[in-house]
Amino acid sequence: MTAEKKSAKAKAEPLDRNRIAQVALTLIDEQGIDQLSMRKLGGMLGVEAMALYHHFRNKAELLDGILDIILVDVAARLTPDGTPLERVRRTFDALRTIAIEHPHAFLSMVSRRFRTQVALKFYEQLLLLFHQAGLSPEQSGRYYRLMANFTVGAGVAEVGSRARQPDATPIILENFYSPEEFPRITEVMPFLRVSEIDQIYCSGMDILFTALKGELTQAVKRDALS
Amino acid sequence: MTAEKKSAKAKAEPLDRNRIAQVALTLIDEQGIDQLSMRKLGGMLGVEAMALYHHFRNKAELLDGILDIILVDVAARLTPDGTPLERVRRTFDALRTIAIEHPHAFLSMVSRRFRTQVALKFYEQLLLLFHQAGLSPEQSGRYYRLMANFTVGAGVAEVGSRARQPDATPIILENFYSPEEFPRITEVMPFLRVSEIDQIYCSGMDILFTALKGELTQAVKRDALS
């Protein structure tokens, strides 16, 4: 009986941080973040929950491990071609896809500070691109934050519409929604469909990049004069 | 003994949704979101946990109630003076202060869809301002989303630096951080201090509003020609 259970769950190789975090991510993707428990995760790995504590000090550290997996995945998709600014743009676009591919995980990842080597390395690489594009440290910091804010916000919004939320107030829009009560919402809703969201995100990034390039050419002009 | 406990917790008036949500918010502010439990909340109200289920169907609905409180609070701070666009700007600025005043609550609020009457009313009012500023429904939707994305992202970033996180990977920056390993991060860090964040947020909103006004004057010119 015990042997049967173990074989069914595939426990051949020994555990390691990466495999645990990987399985945890699938669990989150399939069942939502609050369905991730050390006990259930252990079950999926054919192991007692307590075995996991040999690889992660606690659940929070496991979440850091999941963030690492995602960042490595994002980094792997990035190609080194194009100008530095094009690469910056592609990096943020790739980060945004996390929200779409892992909606349940995204929310808990987004507020985590970069604490691991992997995360810091990712951050360093991204800032290097800003540097290569000719931005000063001050400009790099500012535009990194602006773009990160915007991308994170877009991701969060996307999560809201994609990930099923635990049933809260059952006053779902469709139930009680009267167009005459909320005329502006009614008017705007067609333009905020999931199908439009991507284009809106792009337009926002366009605005930020235009501003950035404006600052860069100004600097070039100043240099030419002096 | 039981009487002592009750009197200590002030249970004079009967419960109502608003008071429960209010106390829940203070609990979150003081102890963090994952310290909010129905049992503990009941304790603070001098009541058994199960009594709360008479006012909220479940914990998720309680969170909706907290969001309502916050939105009412934000709305109360807004004055009706100035141009519609100025009022839009002040609305987002006020929303941002939530992240600063309720960092622990912010994260769980930000991904909640607007399901309650209160939240929809707030949304309607905000979209009305866009309308009054002369934006088309498409423009209203787009700029609402752009500004909301940006503000939410800024809030999330702020939460990351303000709200204490459960101890995860103990590789805190200071511990292992070697400037030569992460030169770009080192360079940029001084410009991303908490004291600078506010200014960066403002610069981002400035960029968005400049773009918005650009679209508006273009439309005016088109109208004049035709």
Next chain:
DNA sequence: ACCTGAACACCGTTCAAGT
């Protein structure tokens, strides 16, 4: 070194019962 078992101190929620 890596995993188990039992235990501790908690959860959200249901349900029948009290007033």
Next chain:
DNA sequence: ACCTGAACACCGTTCAAGT
């Protein structure tokens, strides 16, 4: 209508013990 008590099916984490 509003609250209680007991119960169910869970949690994260500690700690001593096994191999």
